Amino acid sequence: MRFSASALLFDSDETLVSSLRSVQRVWSSWVESYGMTLEEAMARVEVHGRPAAEIAAALLPAGEVAEGLRRLADAEVADALAGGVVPVPGAAGLLASLPADRWAVVTSSSRRVAETRLNQVGIHPKFLVTSDDDLTHYKPHPEPFLLAAERLGVDPSRCVVVEDAPAGLAAGRAAGMATIALTTTHRPDELDADVTVADLTAVSARVDEAGELEIVVG
Known part of the structure; x- marks a missing residue:
């Protein structure tokens, strides 16, 4: 896909x-x-x-x-x-292919915990939305993903959410975003997404001639 x-x-x-x-x-x-x-x-x-x-x-x-x-x-x-903690397989390679201003991390963890875990595996997002941000609602509500899109300055409908949890996938769908599910914590039949993969080794991305991300899954 x-x-x-x-x-x-x-x-x-x-x-x-x-x-x-x-x-x-x-x-x-x-x-x-x-x-x-x-x-x-x-x-x-x-x-x-x-x-x-x-x-x-x-x-x-x-x-x-x-x-x-x-x-x-x-x-x-x-x-x-x-x-x-260790990186999920494929994470480092996928992130290395993305410009820093074309991706964000959206987590229900606190900023302190999230930054520590990400730093330990060598991931340093320019944009990070956590439970410490000024949010009224959390996943499965779309607000966290909509805030990330706003900070990136992109149309929510032009975002793709990558998640392992049903609540996060529901939040992405509610935000009008496409969804990719990882089966790192749930069975495929428990995950409602546009496409489901085992881990990030199945996902690749590049910036195309129009300046948009071309994301290939599978």
Whole structure:
């Protein structure tokens, strides 16, 4: 499949950065400190693709949320700095083919955690939208992707979203954008996208004669 677009918008975790094992380690320890197992916490609240603040608010008493978030972020940063994250296959090559002002990272993580993980795998986006930005809504709402398009100065309908999570894909579709799904965290039948691939080794891009991105998948 081929797309003609002005920009690519990437999720971070499990789209550019393989952080699942890090997340499992850190979050298991964190919820256990509050008397829960990770399985129990996941049964109470959807955790994938949601801001940590929303998850903490659903799991902890109101008076413990702020301190809980600080402890969680400290642990996530420490694990990443200790080598707990690696790039998703194909990420480095794809990003190297893109001009810096033609792509952005749009994540539900905090800026501190997102920048640490991205930096650890050698990814330095010029444009980064995180849960710390002035957003009213988060994925699956389209606002984060629309903000990224605005910062890039491109028409949302000329953007292609690359995501691994149903919430992120729903946000991309709601923003009027084409979607590419990675099966790094979900089965293909759980992902509603224009095209689905295993990882970024299946995606390539170049700037064509008209100055637009020609994106080839497969």
